[in-house]
Amino acid sequence: MLIGELAARTGLSRDAIRFYERNGLVTGGRLPSGYRDFAPETVPWLLYVRTAQTLGFSLAEIARHGDELRDAPDQAEALSALLAEKIRVIDARMAELAALRAELAARVGTGCPLRAVEAVSP
Amino acid sequence: MLIGELAARTGLSRDAIRFYERNGLVTGGRLPSGYRDFAPETVPWLLYVRTAQTLGFSLAEIARHGDELRDAPDQAEALSALLAEKIRVIDARMAELAALRAELAARVGTGCPLRAVEAVSP
DNA sequence: CTAAACAGTGGAGTACGGTCCAAGGTCAAG
């Protein structure tokens, strides 16, 4: 698959894909012409990359996870561990959000406890 | 309060605070010496800024919210609306995370359904 | 054979959120 098609299928720009390649997030072969040639599985992988990214993982982290996965003796196990770790991260993040939500919710409708926030505004 | 003390109390660097000031996130008076002079309420405000930031709001958004708040005819109401909006954002974010968590959880322990993710790694 | 539509490279530029630094002013203590 050429880069243009991959871009179309993932919604990424060709430049972004080349950027990802430079940073070790994707690897493709090369055709005799020098054109990049991507495997079909690259599509779900890139979709996954975007998901992980919106989750707050940096590209470097995602690349590192990918590497760990590739180098693992037992891939299935490594992946399970990775996913489990991500789930922990998600849980932690959700807990933070829940705490913040509670804090905000407690202030909504009260005319007073917001002083700490409002009295100072820019 | 001088900038150094504010920095110490908020955990921010003096440079970061000056950067925030340039970008309209904080305002302080000036002493005759030219030194910035911050009100005590700036401390909770900056702590709030950091919280909002970890929530995924950009400094520009936070500044804009602060402005809206300041300009609102009814501050208490404006703040309630703002908090309510943030809560919606949080809820959306949590829902995304929950969906992703479910997706990941479904794959953990299975040796097969992870192909889509694993077969492709960098 | 040529033109269009792809692809490649390198490098500059962008926005964000800062950090670091030099040169210099201010202030309190000794």
Added chain:
DNA sequence: CTTGACCTTGGACCGTACTCCACTGTTTAG
């Protein structure tokens, strides 16, 4: 009056995650 801690400014620089551009090579359709 000097020393040291603190403050000021402006500007350079960093990492992240890209985008845009010019110039060049390849492939494909007519």
